[in-house]
Amino acid sequence: MGDLIYLKENLLIAWEGIVSNKVRALLTMLGIIIGIGAVIAIVTVGNAMADSVSESMSKLGVTNVLVALQNKNSTDIGLSFLSGSLTESDLISDDMIEKYSELFKDNIEAISLSNVGGAGQAGDGKSYANVTLLGVNEGYETANNVSMLEGRFIRENDLKSRRYVAVVSDKFVNNLFPSNPDCLGKEIKIDTSGSIQTFTIIGVYQYEPPMMATSVAASDKELRTFLYIPISTVNMITSADEGYLAITVNSKSNINMSKFSTDTRDFFNAYYTKNPKFEVSAISLDSMLSIVSDVMGTLSVAVSVIAGISLVVGGIGIMNIMLVSVTERTKEIGMRKALGARNLSIQIQFIVEAVIVSGLGGIIGALLGFGLGFIGSSLLGHPKFPSVGIIVISVLFSMLIGIFFGFYPANKAANLEPVEALRYE
Amino acid sequence: MFESGLESSEKAELNDLNYTMYMRKIVKSFYTGTPHELEILHSIDLFVKKGEFVSIVGQSGSGKSTLMNIIGGLDRPTSGKYLLEGVDMGKLNANQLSDIRNKKIGFVFQTFNLIPRSSALRNVELPMLYAGVGSAERKTKAQELLAMLGMRNRMNHLPSELSGGQKQRVAIARSLANDPAIILADEPTGALDTKTGRMVMDIFHKLHERQKKTIILITHNDTLAEETERILTIEDGHIVTEKATEKIS
Ligand SMILES: Nc1ncnc2c1ncn2[C@@H]1O[C@H](COP(=O)(O)OP(=O)(O)OP(=O)(O)O)[C@@H](O)[C@H]1O
Numbered sequence: 001m002g003d004l005i006y007l008k009e010n011l012l013i014a015w016e017g018i019v020s021n022k023v024r025a026l027l028t029m030l031g032i033i034i035g036i037g038a039v040i041a042i043v044t045v046g047n048a049m050a051d052s053v054s055e056s057m058s059k060l061g062v063t064n065v066l067v068a069l070q071n072k073n074s075t076d077i078g079l080s081f082l083s084g085s086l087t088e089s090d091l092i093s094d095d096m097i098e099k100y101s102e103l104f105k106d107n108i109e110a111i112s113l114s115n116v117g118g119a120g121q122a123g124d125g126k127s128y129a130n131v132t133l134l135g136v137n138e139g140y141e142t143a144n145n146v147s148m149l150e151g152r153f154i155r156e157n158d159l160k161s162r163r164y165v166a167v168v169s170d171k172f173v174n175n176l177f178p179s180n181p182d183c184l185g186k187e188i189k190i191d192t193s194g195s196i197q198t199f200t201i202i203g204v205y206q207y208e209p210p211m212m213a214t215s216v217a218a219s220d221k222e223l224r225t226f227l228y229i230p231i232s233t234v235n236m237i238t239s240a241d242e243g244y245l246a247i248t249v250n251s252k253s254n255i256n257m258s259k260f261s262t263d264t265r266d267f268f269n270a271y272y273t274k275n276p277k278f279e280v281s282a283i284s285l286d287s288m289l290s291i292v293s294d295v296m297g298t299l300s301v302a303v304s305v306i307a308g309i310s311l312v313v314g315g316i317g318i319m320n321i322m323l324v325s326v327t328e329r330t331k332e333i334g335m336r337k338a339l340g341a342r343n344l345s346i347q348i349q350f351i352v353e354a355v356i357v358s359g360l361g362g363i364i365g366a367l368l369g370f371g372l373g374f375i376g377s378s379l380l381g382h383p384k385f386p387s388v389g390i391i392v393i394s395v396l397f398s399m400l401i402g403i404f405f406g407f408y409p410a411n412k413a414a415n416l417e418p419v420e421a422l423r424y425e
Numbered sequence: 426m427f428e429s430g431l432e433s434s435e436k437a438e439l440n441d442l443n444y445t446m447y448m449r450k451i452v453k454s455f456y457t458g459t460p461h462e463l464e465i466l467h468s469i470d471l472f473v474k475k476g477e478f479v480s481i482v483g484q485s486g487s488g489k490s491t492l493m494n495i496i497g498g499l500d501r502p503t504s505g506k507y508l509l510e511g512v513d514m515g516k517l518n519a520n521q522l523s524d525i526r527n528k529k530i531g532f533v534f535q536t537f538n539l540i541p542r543s544s545a546l547r548n549v550e551l552p553m554l555y556a557g558v559g560s561a562e563r564k565t566k567a568q569e570l571l572a573m574l575g576m577r578n579r580m581n582h583l584p585s586e587l588s589g590g591q592k593q594r595v596a597i598a599r600s601l602a603n604d605p606a607i608i609l610a611d612e613p614t615g616a617l618d619t620k621t622g623r624m625v626m627d628i629f630h631k632l633h634e635r636q637k638k639t640i641i642l643i644t645h646n647d648t649l650a651e652e653t654e655r656i657l658t659i660e661d662g663h664i665v666t667e668k669a670t671e672k673i674s
């Protein structure tokens with residue numbers, strides 16, 4: 001069988017066909033381009049996301065355990081899922097924390113407490129910078145890897161005396177005192193929802209962009225940074241309930257994290273056995289990572305489904321165009337048969353054409369996905385190129401679509417009767 | 426190679442007269458098996474010897490092209506027997522018919538029927554491609570044929586860039602690609618002016634005289650028909666007259 005010898009010729013014939021009708025060929029490829037492009041782009045961005053998440057998590061510290069209130073019998077984890085009205089007696093109290101840190105002192109490095117005191121502006125009376133007021137304790141520094149540039153962080157004495165002291169970011173300093181960055185000891189006025197308080201700057205820390213750059217970063221001038229003050233001071237200003245929705249426990253390294261998490265949860269839950277609505281969860285990095293990979297898994301299934309649909313639509317588009325092409329070229333097919341083309345040669349010709357169109361679509365889609373994936377992952381701060389493997393597989397797969405959806409039109413062409421094809425006007 | 430399927434008397438007849446084409450009681454109907462059944466060719470007998478130059482004339486719609494399609498193996502008769510060079514065409518499948526058309530027959534049509542997206546050269550290469558000839562050999566042969574037909578300077582042009590006469594010369598070159606013994610030409614001069622038609626006709630004469638091709642020519646032009654060795658007149662699907670011209674010496 002010499003029919004495959006025609007492959008090169010068929011490639012040429014198909015190429016002539018595509019070149020002579022570029023717009024149509026491009027439109028035909030669109031479904032494939034979008035399908036393949038989407039898969040590659042999203043897989044790339046997904047990888048970058050996974051990197052970004054695990055990086056942020058290791059920045060948070062592998063040794064942290066987040067202790068948080070949650071609704072009883074709820075599978076959702078995290079404060080944003082809390083429902084039902086909370087009273088002060090539901091919160092994690094200082095008393096519990098004290099007992100806890102006493103009991104587990106061999107395991108605990110630091111306990112981080114924080115409470116948002118509101119967003120507002122801080123300034124020296126002339127200029128202002130955006131801040132989020134965050135009440136913290138001394139353990140916050142260790143648990144959250146705050147790196148100090150100047151001065152000191154909030155200390156236990158600041159909490160005890162409810163001092164009006166503040167630790168500000170280097171960005172804040174740049175905004176407020178561009179000419180004279182030596183600001184330790186300076187007084188600033190903080191305006192949060194109407195009440196103005198005066199604080200003394202005791203330290204400057206290095207600003208870190210948030211974990212995931214979900215929103216486009218505002219200009220440095222507009223940037224809102226944390227302004228750390230003693231948590232006791234915040235509670236006084238906002239007259240908040242005594243107690244916490246969540247605390248972060250920074251454990252010593254080289255301990256069994258999952259056992260420590262379980263022990264921690266059991267310890268706090270002992271206080272909540274009689275509580276009708278709430279209990280406490282303790283999540284370590286391990287469990288967070290598994291949540292993240294669950295989310296990523298769901299995401300990639302969704303993407304695969306969308307891409308699959310788009311590829312099927314693309315395939316149907318190819319079939320449609322191939323059917324049109326067969327009809328348009330009926331006379332040509334008749335002539336080829338008159339010249340001695342066997343059915344198989346005609347069939348191969350049209351399948352090759354479908355495969356070229358779909359394969360080209362796959363290549364263009366891969367390039368598109370490559371570009372979009374790179375841009376997307378760069379925006380996440382983890383520039384990534386898709387692997388060669390996924391590109392090869394997706395191009396091969398789109399060619400397979402060409403074979404599948406080109407088969408019926410090609411068969412139709414091959415089985416035309418020579419006279420009838422020649423008579424076709 | 427193929428079983429001939431002939432009665433022994435017919436076989437003798439075939440051998441004696443050395444027929445290239447042997448047609449007995451060929452009937453062609455359309456819409457067979459429906460109430461609209463339409464018989465176009467009625468029991469045609471046709472014998473063509475090797476190397477003959479035969480013309481077929483007749484009114485439009487009389488069935489000339491229908492007959493030619495059967496002769497060329499493009500279509501199958503509804504009934505009757507047709508042997509081409511001793512091969513029973515009724516016993517061949519589609520691929521075997523393709524091979525016969527490829528190697529034994531060269532088609533020339535009124536409308537040229539060139540592949541529009543391929544150059545003159547590639548059009549001429551096509552029958553050789555389907556015959557499995559290697560690309561270098563194909564190219565050389567196609568160039569030779571085009572040169573022979575005076576198309577040396579137009580080889581890489583697309584059909585749309587050629588005049589009618591040029592297109593027909595490409596089509597003739599293509600029909601000669603696999604050096605077939607038989608040329609079937611269905612009104613090859615029909616779309617050409619008198620002068621160009623003359624040129625095409627001269628090509629056929631040369632092919633007949635120098636290469637001993639068997640040629641069957643359908644034409645509406647009586648003058649051209651007179652130049653062939655034998656004229657068959659078809660009327661309503663019957664061969665009504667067969668006239669040998671003085672060409673036969
Ligand atoms: N596939 C077909 N289906 C139905 N009728 C057909 C078909 N092919 C040919 N015919 C009919 O057969 C008759 C003969 O057609 P044919 O093409 O052989 O005529 P012709 O002698 O070649 O005419 P012309 O000189 O105009 O080319 C016509 O009446 C035509 O309508």
Ligand SMILES: [Mg+2]
Pocket residue numbers: 489490491611
């Ligand atoms: Mg006709």
